Amino acid sequence: MNENQKICLEKTINSSYKNIAGIVVLKNGKTVYENYFNGYTATNKLHVFSVTKSIISILIGIAIDKGYIKSINQKVLDFFPDYPVKRGEKTIQNVTLKDMVTMTVPYKYKSEPYTEYFTSHNWVNSALDLLGGKGKIGEFRYTPLIGPDILSGILVKTTGQSVLDFATEYLFSPLEIDVEGNVIFRNKEEQLAWYKEKNVRGWVADPQGVNTAGWGLSLTPIEMAKIGQLYLDEGMWKGKQIISKEWVDESTKEHSRWDKLPYGYLWWVIDNKEHIYAALGDGGNVIYVSAKKRIVVSIASLFMPSAKDRIKLIKEYIEPMFD
Structure with a gap:
């Protein structure tokens, strides 16, 4: 990475991607770039919106690996x-x-x-x-x-645990990700305030204590990058198989598509040939994995409607820094 590329990236972020709070880039498992914006630091968590879906996909895979769920083809x-x-x-x-x-x-x-x-x-x-x-x-x-x-x-019914407890035991703890309990809203005002809060924590749950699957999880950019690295390493983390290689492969290849964009198991497939895939959340929250280039990029962002395309930012400004 040369200094000019770094300056160019940060200038672009400050002018065109103003809601970015943090970026972490891993290459071959090592941190090659890490920076924070808008007053955020490495310890600040953000609501990652639909990135939560890809975490749920991992948990479904773990539940199948462990025999809690018999098959993905169950009704x-x-x-x-x-x-x-x-x-x-x-x-x-x-x-x-x-x-x-x-x-x-x-x-x-x-x-x-x-x-x-x-x-x-x-x-x-x-x-x-x-x-x-x-x-x-x-x-x-x-x-x-x-x-x-x-x-x-389904996770609650089959595992006998809350989603957060199951995730903590089999995914978060091994990766040293700390999710601080449930967030339960008593009214609409509390929910809207949480969306705008600068330093959110925890995982949203309904009045029954069942954690959300489509949104509602808060993570730091480093924690997001760990999830990407886990998938890049085909489910292995520090010598331990956290999630089966088969599930990683299946969940990051095309099974359906929205317009021209292929979709796996709650992961977006950015490029089938290059094996690039991503967890994408509203406002520009991203876990991006390029298997060929051995790169993971996590971007955590403050919510804004119609945020600019992060994949374009990654491909044009971030990936070329580490070719």
Whole structure:
């Protein structure tokens, strides 16, 4: 990395990517760049929005590895035997776990009913109530918040632990990631305030204590980079297999697609040939992994609507620094 490239990157961030709080770049497992902006430091956590989905994908994989879940092809309703299916509802009965993690399931709404959902007492049941309808299984439909919580419900049902406890035992503790308990909102105002808070902590949960699957996790840029490195090293961390290589391979290859962008198991596939994939969250939160170049880039950002494309920033300014 030469000084001119570094100056150019930071000038670009300060002019065009003003909501970035921190960037960590790993090459061959070593930190080659780390910097913080907007008054943030290495210890500040940020809400990483949909990056949470990719963490849930890892947890589903671990649950399968450990035999808590038999197969990714299990029907979703197998995990909820007490859920009352309404008469004539056939679609929901055929949805599999694989359909859920590839975002190829239909829902009974055109736009997500946030107020109704967040004011409900049980977010997993609310998501199940909205699952199905007249759409077809197999067609990509990205669901930002409502829907993925079914996966949290499945983890709780199969492991007998909260999502956070299971994650702490099998993923966070081995990687020395510290997530400080549940965040439960009592009203809309608390939720909106949390979105704007500078130094958030923990993992959002519903009134039942079930952690969110589509958003709501807070991490530091270093913690995000550790997740990327775990995947780059095919599930190995300090000589221990945290998640099977098979799950890493399957979850980072194309199973569905949104327009021209392929999708794995709650991971975006940026380039099939180069084997580049990413966890992407609203506001410009990213864990980017390039298997060919042995690079991991994590970018943590403050929320802003329609944030500029981080993949462009990585490809044009960050990757060339370490070729």
